[in-house]
Amino acid sequence: MRRTELFFPRYAWRQPGATRGDERFRRASSLLCSLLLLLLSACSSISPKETAVSKTGESTFKSEPPKKVQAFATPERLKALDTQEAFEYRLGPGDxxxxxxxxxxxxxxxxxxxxxxxxxxxxxxxxxxxxxxxxxxxxxxxxxxxxxxxxxxxxxxxxxxFHNNKAFVLGRVSKPGVINFPGKGTLLEALALAGGIPDQNKDTSLTKCAIIRGNDTIIWIDLEDLLRNGNMALNAPVRNNDVIYIPESSDEMVYVLGEVQTPGAIQIRSGMTVLKAVMLAGGLNKNANAEKVFVVRQQTLKGDVIRVDLKKLLESGDFTQNFSLMANDIVYVSPGGMTKFNYAIEKIMPSLQMLNLGFSDLESLGVMERLRSKIWGQSGFINSSSSGATSTTTTTSP
The missing domain is CATH 3.30.1950.10 (wza like domain)
Structure with a gap:
């Protein structure tokens, strides 16, 4: 007897003199094969075919270079840039x-x-x-x-x-435009003359401003240190025709992915840290591994990855790894050890339920009885009572 005849013997198909039970066995066996093939096909996944890259290397897909990280000016650099020993007004148009x-x-x-x-x-x-x-x-x-x-x-x-002692204040101020100084101007004086910084978006971070001087000088000032910490050494002098620009912070985001309640993009706020970003994303969910939280920062096209142990932070109060986040940082919370197993079980269970229904149908059709008789020499059937209990009646042939 060939190997395939173990489960599908020759006499199972309709032959002259075959009984009705043989016919039902043939149909049920075909149904079982169809169910198995359907299950195997459902396990396959979509696999796109990668486009071949041209030999010239030209492509419309290009890696976006990271945004240039501005270095804030130190008090020493501001002092070196202020070469004017004594303020002296110079005449200009409109005076x-x-x-x-x-x-x-x-x-x-x-x-x-x-x-x-x-x-x-x-x-x-x-x-x-x-x-x-x-x-x-x-x-x-x-x-x-x-x-x-x-x-x-x-x-x-x-x-x-006097009309030639002016600066141009742009960006996140109440009254952007041209301002005139009655004397030697400073950054704080310019912000005050421009109406100050609006406070309707209190959640947005106040991080920086730029003083653009001439064609080749840009001075970045740490507004957080100047305004919130009162570091007056950063109150840079403003010269005639300087451009003061305060960028909007609403487009600066950090991205929280992985095992958190609400993953997505979060607007940078004042004092944004790893712990604060995770909490703004709803906190860790039940599948998260608090020991493996990663911060991905794109300084170059390759980027840097740093691991943060939130479990250690919360259990021992170790805030050395509660890093301050920058714009476009990625915070990824890894899944726990049993998460992948549970996910696989959840995906397999519907298939197992389908097989269970298939075997029940095969039992009602008498197919399983014939298989048990031919393979193990047993007869009888499995019947489900109304109470849900299962009774088995088997007899073994000598």
Whole structure:
């Protein structure tokens, strides 16, 4: 007898003289094969075929480089950048000048505006370039021009309106725009003149601002240290035409994945740490492994991974690993040892239930009785009583 005939003997198929039981056996055996094939096909998963990369290496899929991490300016660097020993106002477009020449009323004039290109129109002299000059330098220039016509003229220059001591405040302030300083400006003064930082989003973090000076200088200030900790050494001086930019923090996120109650993206808040991020994600769920929490930080295209033991943190109060998080950090909570096993059982149970139903049907059709008779030499059947108990009647042939 061939091996396949052990479970599916030849006489099971309809032959001349075959009984009705043989016919039912054949149909039930086919049903059993179909169920087994269906179960095996259900265990397969989708497996996409990877696209071959061109030899030239050109592709529309490119790795996004990490955002440049700004280094905050230290008090020593701010002091080195402030090269002006004493503040001296320099004339610019929009300033209003008054000129007074002693005993020469025809040369005296009030309300002379500096033109957008930096010229000043003076009686008897005409246009002179005063852009970037101090009041003393303008006085010396006008005096030297008038000496061609008068003997030792006494000239007084007075600035009536100052418009060239300004900065541009942009970003997260109440009144962004141009501000004018009455004297030597500072960062805190600029923020105050711009209406301060709005507090309607109190949960958002207050981390940094940039002072853009000229074409090649950017100074990043740690606002958290300046405003919350009162480190006045970071109150940087502001020069004319500086741009002060406070970025919005609403687009800075950390990502919490794995075995937490509500995984997803979390907006960075003040003092964001690993423990705070996990708690904002709803805390650990029952499947989490508190000893294996990982922080992934993208400093380069490869990134760094650091393991955090939250169990040790909570049991012994060891906060040395409660790291401060940065924008785009990933916090991953690993599953516990039994999680994968439980997951596999949950996925297998529906298949086992289907098999259970299939064997019950086969028993009712008499297939299992015939299999027991041919393989083990037993007869009888398994019947389920109304109370749910199972009774078995078997007889062994000699």
């Amino acid at each position: 209003m000048i008054g000129i007074l020449v002693w005993r020469r009323p025809e040369l005296s004039q009030e309300g002379i505006l500096v033109s957008p290109d930096g010229f000043l129109t003076v009686p008897r002299i005409g246009n002179i370039q005063v852009l970037g000059l101090s009041v003393a330098e303008v006085k010396a220039l006008v005096t030297s021009k008038l000496e061609f016509f008068y003997i030792e003229p006494e000239v007084t220059i007075r600035v009536q309106e």
